[in-house]
Amino acid sequence: MPDDSSTPAPSAGTSQSDVKWRRVVDASTRWPVIAFVVSGTFWLVAGSLLALIASFKFQFPDWWTQQAWLTFGRVRPAHLNTMIYGWISMAGVGVSAWLWARLLKTKLRGRGLLLLSAALWNVGVLVGTIGILAGYSRAIEWVEMPYAAFAFIVPAMGLLVVSFVRTLWHRHARHLYISVWYLGAAILWGPLLVIAILLPIYSGVPEATANWWYAHNILGLWITPPGLAAAYYLIPKVIGRPVHSYHLSYLGFWTLALFYNWAGVHHLVGGPAPQWVATVSIVFSAMMIIPVIVVAVNHHLTVVGHFKKLKYSPTLRFVVFGAMSYTAVSLQGSLQSFRYWQEVTHFTHYTIAHSHLGVYAFATMIAFGAIYYIMPRVTNWEWGSKRLVSLHFWTTGLGIGAYVTALTIGGVIQGLQLLDPDVAFLTIVEDTKPWLVVRSVSGTLMTVGHLVFAYLLAKIVVQSGERPDGPTYFHPVPAGTFDHVGGDGARSVPSGPAEESAQ
């Protein structure tokens, strides 16, 4: 097993012993991964339905207004909390658990704790979602779920930390691959953030700065790291080359850790917070260009020259889509923190486009790609239909593309009109409507993709039907394309040339 620090790429060894330890480690992660990924996917579907209700209310404002629990002002935060604490957090934990064990080359410890964690987490999100719809929202953006929900989620996070630390303690890997850095830091930052924002010590304007310190950091220090960790592992692994400039990735990690968490108050530019806080956040938002460029160099230059492989591999398609989106959303984020830009876009639908470019086009698409890679290895089965995988990719890819484009354009128009005091407010509302129609349509497309994905996931978890013959690729793969992944595959014996897909 190579992995001395001079060749730090994930091992591409395909000897029998390499395959064997991987099989053992993968098997140890099976139930926790399945629990978290399946739970996350449930919340993805639930959150998508909430999203559609919220979006369609712009086309039909008098739709379902008799019942308080379906009013936009409750459905919208229910959607956000379900997606953040339900979908992307749980899917992120599932993916992280598999990566952690693989990269530390040891069995996942505390598997029972993780299963308990998944159960508590689900209860928490259920209590939280119902709580918001029932009128018990705490009315603090990004953390609206009542305390009762967090009474489950915080302990669930604690159990996760125990499991990961114990696994770390028993590690066999001498070198800690860069993904381990991101994941290790995330399990420290996540619980600290949630506990910090739940402390009953805030009010008034300081509460607002705390609010946005939290909301921005839950994105950058809890949701982002598993996405980057997965991309750093899966892109080199599936392409078959080491990361372009591995030692640069340490710089990327430390600059993310030191810069990202100061950026939160860029959400309050022009507001009543002290000027120095807003300025500090703008400065660090701009400095985020450094880690983003590092990650872009490492991810994109590793793929360059190998784009053809995206034709075949679902994992690669979703992960590269996500990695490119990360670069885009982060550079956009740096620019839009500047006062001149914000003066136009703050308070508009542009911001919603940006947030979905991050949480969906980046984090969610990478999560999909990682799940496509991981599930065959923990279920010892294969994805049931390349056509459905393709449908999933195109509905979600085109969906989010249309979503972001429409709300970006609509938001900028809205912002420019808001800056002109002669434009009547109801005119501005009227002009946003066509773009919001595109949102509803693209959201519907994405939801179709999610339902397809949930179906595929159910089939692979229960191992339904006949065992497919080989990895599910989009098209028959030319011999030798993915040989280097052979020792990592779901089958117990690495083959020579990759088999033609039987689908």
Add this chain to the structure above:
Amino acid sequence: MTRIALIFLGAFAAIAMSFTALTLLPRLQLSTVEPTPGTTDYTYSEQLGRDVYKQEGCMYCHSQQVRPEDFGSDVARGWGPRGSRPGDYVYDETHQLGTMRTGPDLHDIASRQPSRDWHLAHLYQPRSVSPGSVMPAYPYLFEVKKKSSVMASETTVPISPEYAPPGDSVVVATERALALYDYLMTLELEPMDREASN
């Protein structure tokens, strides 16, 4: 110290520093801020109304932060005589600054729209007073009852004929609707000298 310990320590130090700077220091700085003229603590009814505002998620479409005169055009649009200041929020236990303007900013709404009839009609059915509005209706904050059974203490809400209930029924405001109006009437920014700043 092993490398992994260094990673954890570094990550912790990073978040501790930003928590201090972005959360604790502003708290300290603003702990002595005085309420601006006209800003007073909430009465029972106003606080109840504020709870309704929070529960129904008004914040997701309406902001409560008027931008200063040299940034954006909120003041020119008539949304307030001045930018909002920290002293406007000292009694807000849960801030409702908001981040979206699907609807107008409300921090000075009491100045530009004080009519109770307008607000109650708007909450019952926004499109009855604002054609083309996408705001949700809140019929559950009201009761529809026969005119003859309305008591003297109750508040009837005039609704335009297109949206009024049929026959001899009228719309009556519940306690929560009236409380929400009371809360909206606390949202008023009095002019101040430019020198007074945080």
